[in-house]
Ligand SMILES: [Zn+2]
């Protein structure tokens with residue numbers, strides 16, 4: 001299945017991204033809302049036939065999805081915290097694609113804070129994005145190889161996990177979960193790759209896990 005993250009808080013279930021694999025399967029998940037990072041097929045095309053709930057996305061993503069029969073369209077502005085079903089989402093622009101500009105989300109509920117960016121080369125305003133974040137959920141396209149291409153003056157592609165773990169170290173983020181894994185991780189020896197990742201993480205003081213389908217991570221959100 002295409003990578004997606006379900007954030008739940010007090011009965012609300014917000015789904016981040018909805019790739020083509022999810023087409024026709026949304027009723028079963030029954031999300032309260034859907035939030036999109038960008039309009040690539042593996043992140044948004046599951047909404048081709050509409051959505052059973054409000055959908056939140058940045059302006060540029062909406063432009064690409066303008067023909068989709070989505071009724072409840074909501075705009076997310078970058079760097080503007082937006083409350084969705086009691087969970088706060090703040091979009092940060094990330095470098096990834098020229099045609100489908102992407103964002104990552106800083107998600108907070110109570111004291112729990114995560115940052116989610118399934119596709120990226122780097123985060124603009126990374127310091128603010130990772131401030132106080134307990135779990136970084138990042139791009140697993142590649143472990144150490146570079147998937148970055150130049151298109152004129154812009155860059156497109158993905159940064160290796162190693163680079164992302166260095167950001168975590170610099171930003172004081174103690175845990176990372178790697179998702180949206182590329183062929184290097186999917187077809188490789190799982191144990192070896194997991195060991196390699198842990199070693200890269202350990203050097204940087206970051207506890208790293210590879211995400212799997214149905215993975216659940218609980219962050220207790222204390223409310224004051
Ligand atoms: Zn993408």
Ligand SMILES: [Zn+2]
Nearest residue numbers: 040042118119
């Ligand atoms: Zn993707």
